[in-house]
Amino acid sequence: MKKLLLTGFEPFLDFTINPTEQIVKALDGEKIGPFQIVGKKLPVDFSSSGSILLKEYYEVMPDIIISLGLAAGRTTITPERIAINCKDGEKDNRGIIKKDEKIVENGPDGLFTTLPIREIVDGLNEMNIPAEISNSAGTYLCNLVMYEMLHHLKIHNTSLPSGFIHIPASHEMAIHKRNMPSWSQSDLENAIRNVIKIIGKNE
Amino acid sequence: MKKLLLTGFEPFLDFTINPTEQIVKALDGEKIGPFQIVGKKLPVDFSSSGSILLKEYYEVMPDIIISLGLAAGRTTITPERIAINCKDGEKDNRGIIKKDEKIVENGPDGLFTTLPIREIVDGLNEMNIPAEISNSAGTYLCNLVMYEMLHHLKIHNTSLPSGFIHIPASHEMAIHKRNMPSWSQSDLENAIRNVIKIIGKNE
Amino acid sequence: MKKLLLTGFEPFLDFTINPTEQIVKALDGEKIGPFQIVGKKLPVDFSSSGSILLKEYYEVMPDIIISLGLAAGRTTITPERIAINCKDGEKDNRGIIKKDEKIVENGPDGLFTTLPIREIVDGLNEMNIPAEISNSAGTYLCNLVMYEMLHHLKIHNTSLPSGFIHIPASHEMAIHKRNMPSWSQSDLENAIRNVIKIIGKNE
Amino acid sequence: MKKLLLTGFEPFLDFTINPTEQIVKALDGEKIGPFQIVGKKLPVDFSSSGSILLKEYYEVMPDIIISLGLAAGRTTITPERIAINCKDGEKDNRGIIKKDEKIVENGPDGLFTTLPIREIVDGLNEMNIPAEISNSAGTYLCNLVMYEMLHHLKIHNTSLPSGFIHIPASHEMAIHKRNMPSWSQSDLENAIRNVIKIIGKNE
Numbered sequence: 001m002k003k004l005l006l007t008g009f010e011p012f013l014d015f016t017i018n019p020t021e022q023i024v025k026a027l028d029g030e031k032i033g034p035f036q037i038v039g040k041k042l043p044v045d046f047s048s049s050g051s052i053l054l055k056e057y058y059e060v061m062p063d064i065i066i067s068l069g070l071a072a073g074r075t076t077i078t079p080e081r082i083a084i085n086c087k088d089g090e091k092d093n094r095g096i097i098k099k100d101e102k103i104v105e106n107g108p109d110g111l112f113t114t115l116p117i118r119e120i121v122d123g124l125n126e127m128n129i130p131a132e133i134s135n136s137a138g139t140y141l142c143n144l145v146m147y148e149m150l151h152h153l154k155i156h157n158t159s160l161p162s163g164f165i166h167i168p169a170s171h172e173m174a175i176h177k178r179n180m181p182s183w184s185q186s187d188l189e190n191a192i193r194n195v196i197k198i199i200g201k202n203e
Numbered sequence: 204m205k206k207l208l209l210t211g212f213e214p215f216l217d218f219t220i221n222p223t224e225q226i227v228k229a230l231d232g233e234k235i236g237p238f239q240i241v242g243k244k245l246p247v248d249f250s251s252s253g254s255i256l257l258k259e260y261y262e263v264m265p266d267i268i269i270s271l272g273l274a275a276g277r278t279t280i281t282p283e284r285i286a287i288n289c290k291d292g293e294k295d296n297r298g299i300i301k302k303d304e305k306i307v308e309n310g311p312d313g314l315f316t317t318l319p320i321r322e323i324v325d326g327l328n329e330m331n332i333p334a335e336i337s338n339s340a341g342t343y344l345c346n347l348v349m350y351e352m353l354h355h356l357k358i359h360n361t362s363l364p365s366g367f368i369h370i371p372a373s374h375e376m377a378i379h380k381r382n383m384p385s386w387s388q389s390d391l392e393n394a395i396r397n398v399i400k401i402i403g404k405n406e
Numbered sequence: 407m408k409k410l411l412l413t414g415f416e417p418f419l420d421f422t423i424n425p426t427e428q429i430v431k432a433l434d435g436e437k438i439g440p441f442q443i444v445g446k447k448l449p450v451d452f453s454s455s456g457s458i459l460l461k462e463y464y465e466v467m468p469d470i471i472i473s474l475g476l477a478a479g480r481t482t483i484t485p486e487r488i489a490i491n492c493k494d495g496e497k498d499n500r501g502i503i504k505k506d507e508k509i510v511e512n513g514p515d516g517l518f519t520t521l522p523i524r525e526i527v528d529g530l531n532e533m534n535i536p537a538e539i540s541n542s543a544g545t546y547l548c549n550l551v552m553y554e555m556l557h558h559l560k561i562h563n564t565s566l567p568s569g570f571i572h573i574p575a576s577h578e579m580a581i582h583k584r585n586m587p588s589w590s591q592s593d594l595e596n597a598i599r600n601v602i603k604i605i606g607k608n609e
Numbered sequence: 610m611k612k613l614l615l616t617g618f619e620p621f622l623d624f625t626i627n628p629t630e631q632i633v634k635a636l637d638g639e640k641i642g643p644f645q646i647v648g649k650k651l652p653v654d655f656s657s658s659g660s661i662l663l664k665e666y667y668e669v670m671p672d673i674i675i676s677l678g679l680a681a682g683r684t685t686i687t688p689e690r691i692a693i694n695c696k697d698g699e700k701d702n703r704g705i706i707k708k709d710e711k712i713v714e715n716g717p718d719g720l721f722t723t724l725p726i727r728e729i730v731d732g733l734n735e736m737n738i739p740a741e742i743s744n745s746a747g748t749y750l751c752n753l754v755m756y757e758m759l760h761h762l763k764i765h766n767t768s769l770p771s772g773f774i775h776i777p778a779s780h781e782m783a784i785h786k787r788n789m790p791s792w793s794q795s796d797l798e799n800a801i802r803n804v805i806k807i808i809g810k811n812e
Contacts, residue, residue, distance in 0.1 A: 075377065075384045082693050084719055084744065100727055110693055110719015118709055130377040130385055135693065136745035171390075174278065174333040181278045181384035182333055187374075285490050287516055287541065303524055313490055313516015321506055338490065339542035481783065481790045536783040536791055577796075580684065580739040587684045587790035588739055593780075 033200025050148035069142035113163030236403025253351035272345035316366030326401035439606025456554035475548035519569030642809025659757035678751035722772030732807035
């Protein structure tokens with residue numbers, strides 16, 4: 001059976017939960033389509049998140065890698081088209097701020113995902129699960145792990161599909177916040193299960 | 204057993220479905236807490252929506268009235284605080300446009316809901332269902348049926364609780380729309396069931 | 407010459423400036439159309455804002471009253487249609503929080519503005535100054551001063567036009583805030599001058 | 610005197626004006642800091658916009674290139690960090706739709722701007738002109754001309770600074786649109802003049 005490495009993040013900034021951590025925990029060990037899911041949580045840490053993802057990759061030796069991240073404010077499931085060679089933004093969980101720095105010195109400016117993002121988006125929309133391709137994963141930890149993994153696979157000439165999917169906030173996060181779009185945790189979980197089924201069918 | 208009249212609307216503007224119609228259909232006949240639910244659909248029609256609601260009221264003779272409406276763009280369940288004596292806005296389903304007109308000549312400018320909206324909002328939030336009090340039901344059909352019903356009950360000195368709750372768009376409506384916050388239809392339905400349970404407990 | 411009482415507010419919440427205070431200071435003493443402008447600043451204080459506005463009213467004895475308030479997040483100039491008999495929301499500048507309280511015990515639920523808001527909105531839009539009627543002034547200090555003034559005039563049977571206009575944030579406020587729509591201070595000032603000209607022409 | 614090639618676009622989609630066209634017309638011929646401005650309008654046409662920009666480049670032989678585009682919905686001046694090798698999105702003005710296509714076959718996935726975008730953003734914010742770096746120029750014509758120019762300069766080993774700046778809608782465009790953030794045309798024009806002054810100082 002094929003293995004799918006699915007990563008989520010711990011909570012960050014002023015959020016006390018992260019729906020991607022909960023999804024990854026829930027799906028860990030499940031069989032979805034042709035895939036055995038191996039779920040892993042990543043820290044929100046500019047210095048270690050990338051290397052921890054690589055370590056998980058070498059331990060699991062998956063056939064495909066999907067990293068999940070929270071995009072508070074977005075209304076739909078958004079597979080990312082590209083990761084960019086830039087670290088910038090707010091404090092990570094260790095208090096480190098990066099400003100306009102490279103992730104990989106002399107790395108390419110951008111790296112396209114190798115996941116079938118158009119099929120994922122079309123497939124979800126057919127199931128009435130709102131989804132759109134996103135053209136920016138930002139410059140924070142989500143973009144960093146996406147870039148690090150794609151770059152590592154590229155320099156090792158590996159054609160293994162890898163990429164990143166942002167999800168909306170969960171209802172639990174939206175309580176007492178103004179104008180924060182949110183989905184129920186079960187809708188978010190269900191959407192990711194369907195992403196994996198769609199990829200399974202397209203294999 | 205007490206009767207609860209629950210109304211929804213048919214689709215309007217360029218929408219082809221209305222999640223409130225689906226909720227009302229699904230809950231019609233259910234028993235929730237102390238209430239037997241009687242679900243009815245209203246047209247989107249400045250000339251008849253109010254009188255059709257009054258007709259349903261006299262046929263059902265309910266102990267409580269909750270009207271539901273779609274507020275595309277909102278992110279949470281929003282019980283309305285007040286209805287105002289004004290018709291204004293876009294075309295209704297018969298092509299009629301109203302501009303700054305009174306609903307009831309010489310009626311009061313505003314009428315507060317008689318539903319326990321603070322208890323509803325607090326109760327939903329405790330269940331991790333995002334909810335907020337809204338201070339405007341607009342000036343379209345939603346506000347009209349809320350105003351007509353409250354005004355009718357007031358001039359008849361009836362203390363029967365009545366009011367209006369706006370809900371977000373459903374996922375089905377958000378497909379191929381940009382930046383439209385949405386919930387799954389089952390989340391929306393579940394939220395309204397819980398609204399009714401909360402009211403039942405507070406009786 | 408006719409007198410126009412124009413009020414703005416001091417800064418509140420975590421804002422360090424309030425563009426309405428700056429507008430009122432700038433326009434104080436100006437002659438615009440048939441009006442001599444008398445500009446006054448109000449505190450953000452549930453207990454005193456209303457009575458201070460009434461005091462100014464009796465000192466100035468204006469022919470018309472326009473109160474201005476900041477609506478951070480709005481994109482256009484928004485004359486308010488109605489004030490409602492409710493105090494609710496975040497802490498005022500003295501640390502007081504109100505929850506679902508009446509402004510005037512036994513006062514009407516809502517009171518329509520007596521300013522010519524449709525003419526204002528149409529007139530501004532013709533000048534390419536984006537404007538819309540708003541159906542909610544909220545339940546914070548803006549709504550309070552609007553309600554207190556309209557109620558006072560009503561119980562004294564005075565037909566003097568009175569109302570409230572919300573404006574977007576200024577550019578200065580939007581620096582380092584995410585997704586806060588803003589106009590330049592000079593655009594905001596210019597818009598209010600034009601509001602007054604439009605009212606002057608319609609007199 | 611140095612030459613600065615400043616491009617804007619003709620109107621597109623359902624907009625009847627494009628504030629970037631107006632800015633480019635207004636600034637054409639002006640001297641700002643060390644630069645003589647040469648303003649040019651580009652079509653919204655997947656097949657010709659890139660080659661027309663290259664033609665203008667060879668005719669003008671500028672020392673720096675800034676392309677402007679409208680980003681309806683944004684609230685601030687946003688210099689773009691990166692252009693990506695992708696054409697996707699809505700119909701151009703000739704009715705052509707592209708879906709997930711490369712701009713340059715075998716071109717790099719992404720290309721960073723060579724404009725001093727951090728200095729521009731910091732400089733504008735110091736003047737109370739809201740500005741932020743954007744991490745996505747989209748996949749429509751704006752991204753296309755940015756990518757084509759950066760790619761052309763890169764394969765010719767030219768260090769000439771080049772990039773793209775998105776601006777909010779103008780007030781004129783926001784009339785009768787809901788929730789569209791806008792600035793006055795004079796604010797937009799003023800912002801671009803200041804961008805050029807900031808670049809001039811940093812030379």
